[in-house]
Amino acid sequence: MIPNVLSIAGSDPSGGAGIQADLKAFSALGAYGMAVITALTAQNTQGVQSFQTVDPAFVAEQIDAIFADVRVDAVKIGMVATAEIASAIADRLRHHGARNIVLDPVMVAKSGHHLLQVDAVTALRDTLVPLAQVITPNLPEAGVLLGAPEPASLPEMRQMVRALHLLGPKWVLLKGGHLAGEVSTDLLFDGTTVTKLPARRIITQNTHGTGCTLSSAITALLPRFDMVEAAQRAKAYLTDAIAASAQLSVGSGHGPVHHFHAIWQKDQTP
DSSP states (O other), X not given: OOOEEEEEEEEOTTSSSHHHHHXXXXXXXXXXXXXXXXXXXXXXXXXXXXXXXXXXXXXXXHHHHHHHHSOOOEEEEOOOOSHHHHHHHHHHHHHHTOOSEEEOOOOBOTTSOBOSOHHHHHHIIIIIGGGOSEEOOBHHHHHHHHTSOOOOSHHHHHHHHHHHHTTSOSEEEEBOTTSOSSEEEEEXXXXXXXXXXXXXXXXXXXXXXXXXXXXXXXXXXXXXXXXXHHHHHHHHHHHHHHHTGGGOOOOSSSOBOOTTTTTSOSOOOO
């Protein structure tokens, strides 16, 4: 059965991150994608110029409309922007008994533009994190969630992944992409066992939407695989998507990854 998966996130008109990246990853990995919009951004590969949030009540109505009609096998939460939107999402997902919730705590765009209001951090941590099957913070986001300096080494990551688990999610995937080195290692933790997810580091500026893509890939895979295998497959998919990103020519800043690298032919010129 083809899984139905829902992304609750912001829109990126340049197509590299947010809802657009999520739907691409869902499709590439064989899931039927749906979307609830929380915010509209004006952005491109060079950065975020501005954004406008959607009324929290309307975010709730979008969620209710989906669950009233469609079987939802997994939910990815990305940009929530405000405390009120975070609370609305948590309320409706609890009401509908949503499962396989993947929370990507989007706080800052690749350009450095803040996408989460300060008071929303508390709401996200207290209302959404405990609902999550897995949270997928990068190192700066992990530091913000815990009110602590971001890890600067793999041993420090091991300490922080345990602290993050105490916030209430069933699993934590702490992404190590901000560390230096030829290998980029993420840590997956269920409260008992730390699983290392290493991958070769690819030197490229085409990293727009990598966090969105990894979390949405996990969301697409969770209905069919256990957490460890879903995370491993998602990491491999993202690594290949980054490696193939040079096949695209999109913008002059941080370009997108190639979500359909395994599907599109390298040369589709007639």
